[in-house]
Amino acid sequence: xxxxxxPFAVLAILFAIIFIGCQKKTTxxxxxxxxxxxxxxxxxxxxxxxxxxxxxxxxxxxxxxxxSSEPTRTSSMYTSPLSIASTTTIKAKGFLEGWRDxxxxxxxxxxxxxxxxxxxxxxxxxxxxxxxxxxKCPTDGAIIRFTINGSEPTxxxxxxxxxxxxxxxxxxKAKGFKEGWIPSATASSSYIIExxxxxxxxxxxxxSFSGAQNVAITCVTGGTxxxxxxxxxxxxxxxxxxxxxxxxxxTTTIKAKGFKxxWMPSASVSESYTINYTPIPMVAVSGGSxxxxxxxxxxxxxxxxxxxxxxxxxxxxxxxxTQAEYKSIMCSNPASDYGVSDDRPVYYVNWYAAIKYCNLxxxxxxxxxxYSISGSTDPADWGPVPDSDNxxxxxxxCLWNSCGYRLPTEAEWEYAARGAANxxxxxxxxxxxxxxxxxxxRNNTNLGYPSGVKPIGIKAQNGxxxxxxxxxxxxxxxxWYGYYDSGGQTDPKGxxxxxxxxxxxxxxxxxxxxxxxxxxxxxEPHYKNYSRGFRLCRSIP
Numbered sequence: 262x263x264x265x266x267x268p269f270a271v272l273a274i275l276f277a278i279i280f281i282g283c284q285k286k287t288t289x290x291x292x293x294x295x296x297x298x299x300x301x302x303x304x305x306x307x308x309x310x311x312x313x314x315x316x317x318x319x320x321x322x323x324x325x326x327x328x329s330s331e332p333t334r335t336s337s338m339y340t341s342p343l344s345i346a347s348t349t350t351i352k353a354k355g356f357l358e359g360w361r362d363x364x365x366x367x368x369x370x371x372x373x374x375x376x377x378x379x380x381x382x383x384x385x386x387x388x389x390x391x392x393x394x395x396x397k398c399p400t401d402g403a404i405i406r407f408t409i410n411g412s413e414p415t416x417x418x419x420x421x422x423x424x425x426x427x428x429x430x431x432x433x434k435a436k437g438f439k440e441g442w443i444p445s446a447t448a449s450s451s452y453i454i455e456x457x458x459x460x461x462x463x464x465x466x467x468x469s470f471s472g473a474q475n476v477a478i479t480c481v482t483g484g485t486x487x488x489x490x491x492x493x494x495x496x497x498x499x500x501x502x503x504x505x506x507x508x509x510x511x512t513t514t515i516k517a518k519g520f521k522x523x524w525m526p527s528a529s530v531s532e533s534y535t536i537n538y539t540p541i542p543m544v545a546v547s548g549g550s551x552x553x554x555x556x557x558x559x560x561x562x563x564x565x566x567x568x569x570x571x572x573x574x575x576x577x578x579x580x581x582x583t584q585a586e587y588k589s590i591m592c593s594n595p596a597s598d599y600g601v602s603d604d605r606p607v608y609y610v611n612w613y614a615a616i617k618y619c620n621l622x623x624x625x626x627x628x629x630x631x632y633s634i635s636g637s638t639d640p641a642d643w644g645p646v647p648d649s650d651n652x653x654x655x656x657x658x659c660l661w662n663s664c665g666y667r668l669p670t671e672a673e674w675e676y677a678a679r680g681a682a683n684x685x686x687x688x689x690x691x692x693x694x695x696x697x698x699x700x701x702x703r704n705n706t707n708l709g710y711p712s713g714v715k716p717i718g719i720k721a722q723n724g725x726x727x728x729x730x731x732x733x734x735x736x737x738x739x740x741w742y743g744y745y746d747s748g749g750q751t752d753p754k755g756x757x758x759x760x761x762x763x764x765x766x767x768x769x770x771x772x773x774x775x776x777x778x779x780x781x782x783x784x785e786p787h788y789k790n791y792s793r794g795f796r797l798c799r800s801i802p
Contacts, residue, residue: 472589680724
């Protein structure tokens with residue numbers, strides 16, 4: 262293909278087009294005037310409005326119309342605020358030489374009537390009975406909207422159609438709406454219904470009791486918060502809130518009062534509880550030295566080596582803790598199926614429950630508690646008794662110089678079981694004949710089977726006057742379980758930690774060998790069974 266030059270006439274036309282295009286580009290303005298703005302903005306107003314128009318472009322001239330036409334360079338020039346006394350639409354546009362005209366701004370001002378504020382019948386106030394409240398609006402055709410939650414009424418709020426019935430204190434807010442009209446101002450009225458909360462009821466009634474009581478407080482007025490005191494003061498709105506039965510383990514006066522928002526509080530009610538505990542029979546044991554372990558040398562390795570131990574004087578329970586004694590402090594009896602009566606040893610008690618009992622019993626009798634968990638000796642701060650291994654409860658500290666109740670150490674227990682002497686060196690606590698001193702599997706039967714725990718103190722006592730340190734139930738001791746050291750010891754308290762706590766003696770379902778004074782074994786502190794109980798001990802300062 263051959264290339265040919267373009268004719269001169271064609272070239273001339275092309276140059277002309279390019280020249281004209283370039284000329285247009287260089288003469289068209291680059292910047293545009295800012296769109297004017299109005300103050301106040303468009304809206305519905307109940308009075309005439311003074312409208313200011315402004316433009317952010319310096320030097321721009323604002324032209325406007327009020328007849329809905331588009332502003333041009335010949336429209337009225339804005340020089341001062343416009344007074345709008347009737348519904349009007351203002352359009353405005355900014356102009357500046359050498360700049361592109363602004364976009365058209367528009368604002369509509371609707372000057373209309375406003376709805377009259379609603380009113381209430383009866384007016385707000387303080388009442389002693391429920392109230393039926395009517396809301397009215399003087400503006401015909403107005404729709405009344407209302408709230409009772411403190412918020413401002415809107416066109417989405419509940420519409421008033423029938424009287425509002427207030428049985429408790431309320432604040433109602435109302436507002437009138439009508440199409441094409443400005444909504445009314447918000448009207449508000451408060452109704453204080455001073456209904457009285459019913460007096461709480463305390464159960465059981467006060468009186469004299471032989472043990473701790475679980476005291477329940479109820480109120481028939483729904484939604485009532487019950488507040489109470491135990492220090493003799495009158496209950497107030499910042500007093501303790503009743504949530505569950507109160508554990509009353511010592512002489513106490515409980516006062517209670519009901520509170521409910523918008524209601525008058527109840528009268529204060531009161532019940533007094535006098536708790537008289539039957540003293541726990543204790544035996545004073547003079548300190549001394551003895552040979553601890555299997556002095557008969559024919560049973561278990563963990564009872565060896567026999568070693569000399571010296572213990573200080575102490576008091577120990579004459580009997581194992583009975584079900585009545587346990588219930589008097591803990592308000593419950595865990596025993597079941599294997600002998601249930603007040604005079605039989607308590608069982609199904611783990612080590613954790615035993616130390617809680619010790620502190621509660623001490624507090625009930627005005628004695629200094631011995632056991633401290635997380636810095637507190639009050640079991641109310643410890644939480645529920647664990648039913649599984651618990652590191653916090655395992656870290657319990659024993660305050661040995663406190664005069665309250667505690668579990669015996671393993672050494673104290675064996676010293677007492679031996680009658681505080683090695684001579685005579687009885688196999689069982691108080692005798693070599695087990696039937697004289699112990700309930701065990703062969704003398705505690707029903708149709709040939711062991712039948713359960715027996716009342717305390719029936720079998721013969723040992724040399725210091727304690728009963729059932731052989732047979733009936735095994736007994737928790739303080740110590741962590743471990744093997745004996747061979748050297749002599751003074752007031753040993755066992756290893757500093759471990760997995761098992763020491764149990765001494767075995768129970769009503771055991772063989773004779775398990776009822777010996779040197780018999781020992783370990784058990785997890787959360788474990789409980791049908792032949793495991795405890796007896797108390799106290800230090801002598």
